[in-house]
Amino acid sequence: MAARFRAFAAFVYDFVIGDDWLVAAVVVLGLAVTYWLSHAATVSAWWLLPLLLAFLLPVSLWRAIRAKR
Amino acid sequence: MGTGALFLAVFIACAVEAVEATTIVLAAGTARDWRSANTGLVAALAVLAVITAALGPAITALPLSALRLFVGALLLIFGLQWLRKAILRASGHKALHDEDAIYREQLRAAQAAAAHRARLVPDMYGFTLSFKGVLLEGLEVVFIALTFGSNQHQIPLAALAAVSAVVIVGLAGVIVRAPLARVPENTMKFVVGVLLTTFGTFWGAEGAGVTWPGPSDAALLVIAPAVVVFALALVAALRRVPADGTPAGAPMPVGAGEAS
Numbered sequence: 001m002a003a004r005f006r007a008f009a010a011f012v013y014d015f016v017i018g019d020d021w022l023v024a025a026v027v028v029l030g031l032a033v034t035y036w037l038s039h040a041a042t043v044s045a046w047w048l049l050p051l052l053l054a055f056l057l058p059v060s061l062w063r064a065i066r067a068k069r
Numbered sequence: 070m071g072t073g074a075l076f077l078a079v080f081i082a083c084a085v086e087a088v089e090a091t092t093i094v095l096a097a098g099t100a101r102d103w104r105s106a107n108t109g110l111v112a113a114l115a116v117l118a119v120i121t122a123a124l125g126p127a128i129t130a131l132p133l134s135a136l137r138l139f140v141g142a143l144l145l146i147f148g149l150q151w152l153r154k155a156i157l158r159a160s161g162h163k164a165l166h167d168e169d170a171i172y173r174e175q176l177r178a179a180q181a182a183a184a185h186r187a188r189l190v191p192d193m194y195g196f197t198l199s200f201k202g203v204l205l206e207g208l209e210v211v212f213i214a215l216t217f218g219s220n221q222h223q224i225p226l227a228a229l230a231a232v233s234a235v236v237i238v239g240l241a242g243v244i245v246r247a248p249l250a251r252v253p254e255n256t257m258k259f260v261v262g263v264l265l266t267t268f269g270t271f272w273g274a275e276g277a278g279v280t281w282p283g284p285s286d287a288a289l290l291v292i293a294p295a296v297v298v299f300a301l302a303l304v305a306a307l308r309r310v311p312a313d314g315t316p317a318g319a320p321m322p323v324g325a326g327e328a329s
Contacts, residue, residue, distance in 0.1 A: 015208070016143070018150040027145045027269075031138060031277050038278030046279045049270050050292065053149070058303060060153050065162055065310065 079230035086206040087238035093202030096175035101195030109199030140216040141273025148265025155259035160307035
């Protein structure tokens with residue numbers, strides 16, 4: 001039973017998180033900050049997510065190339 | 070988002086998944102036993118139907134902002150992973166997705182495996198290979214159709230696009246009885262990465278409470294081209310970086326290396 005649960009958890013992790021956990025972590029963090037800015041600070045934060053992605057994608061690519069070497 | 074754009078986005082994304090599932094079923098049927106492979110295919114489709122029936126109403130019951138936040142996050146994570154792989158492939162840092170090579174590898178592994186007969190299935194290996202392949206690729210089809218459809222309140226249209234893609238690719242597989250290597254899969258994966266990233270950004274931010282500048286949905290017309298230009302710039306930049314100790318590759322347009 002425990003082995004099956006571990007296998008299922010590994011499948012979910014692979015399906016949702018994929019090759020680079022940093023991508024998932026930064027996306028969740030970015031959306032959380034956007035939510036906070038929009039609701040608590042009432043700032044129009046439409047620019048935050050695109051800006052974050054402009055940094056995240058090159059960093060993730062760099063990590064993939066570095067890991068391959 | 071127009072109905073045509075929704076249909077096209079779901080169709081392309083689901084066609085890519087269907088090509089991969091078709092390759093696996095063809096390998097299972099050719100190397101092992103067609104009855105077992107087809108039984109695996111039907112069983113996986115039945116499981117996917119149950120998952121869709123359970124998830125569909127649950128997703129549509131969510132408030133729109135919560136749905137967009139949740140779906141946007143997932144689409145963005147998926148989209149960036151697809152885009153990352155597509156950029157690595159186009160810049161020569163990752164082998165191009167080659168259905169012929171994948172088919173040959175699946176075939177070799179399937180031929181080498183020992184036979185094991187069950188009561189209703191002549192060959193369990195062929196059944197399992199086909200079942201797992203269709204279920205895994207099918208889950209992505211279900212996810213894409215449900216998320217795109219529910220966000221636009223167009224689940225029937227998204228489902229039609231997904232089913233059309235699966236049926237067309239499946240029929241093509243049956244007709245040629247060979248992996249669909251002529252499908253420009255690497256380019257399609259690049260396009261899907263751009264689409265998922267674009268809609269993930271748009272819906273995720275809206276779900277988090279953002280109002281995009283300009284008229285309704287106009288931001289999509291800015292985000293999508295910006296993602297394309299940025300991704301192509303990254304491809305160009307990474308081509309200058311030597312891949313795995315070998316000299317930097319010659320210019321390789323997105324889609325290069327595919328059968329045409």
